[in-house]
Amino acid sequence: MVGFLATPAAAAPTDTTTATFEVLVGTLDVDAPATADLGTGATGGTITGQLGTVTVDDSRGAADASWVASVTASVFQTGGGSPAETVLPSEIDYWSGPATATTGDGTFTPGQLTAGDAAPLDSVTPLTVFTHAGGTGGNTVSWNPTLVVNVPLDSIAGVYTGTVTHSVA
Secondary structure (H helix, E strand, O other), X not given: OOOOOOOOOOXXXXXXXXXXXXXXOOOEEEEOXXXXXXXXXXXXOEEEEEOOOEEEEEOOOOOOOOEEEEEEEOOEEOOOOOHHHEEOHHHEEEEOOOOOEEEOOOEXXXXXXXXXXXXXXXXXXXXXXXXXXXXXXXXXXXXOOXXXXXXXXXXXXXXXXXXXXXXXX
């Protein structure tokens, strides 16, 4: 009878492990206050008030982290919404002002840096209020916009309510 003996396998002096991980696609979001009281004023005058901090947060991790933030507004009404109980978006000017905080690289540009740059709102055509160009990875910007309501002469007394809608793409 002939026998065979098995010899142990030689151990390799090194060995490698391929490891993987995934960086998930983030989001591009805008956050604005739920409510704002802009103040009081008389017919034919102006009412000026800040909306509160608006923030764009870009966590997409994109190679080109550019985006445009814009705003539209509804009509503002009181009572039954008759013409004398309505203030149109075009009678309200938006002033983004400068950034109050930023993170990340690239260039942040306000749409209306100074009060003299304030522009009327619209219910259909978005007004550009902040942009970010270039840069990579994540970034954020915050600003505290001012609204200037040019109260029509024929407006009746009352609390007017409408919506200001920020978006980013």
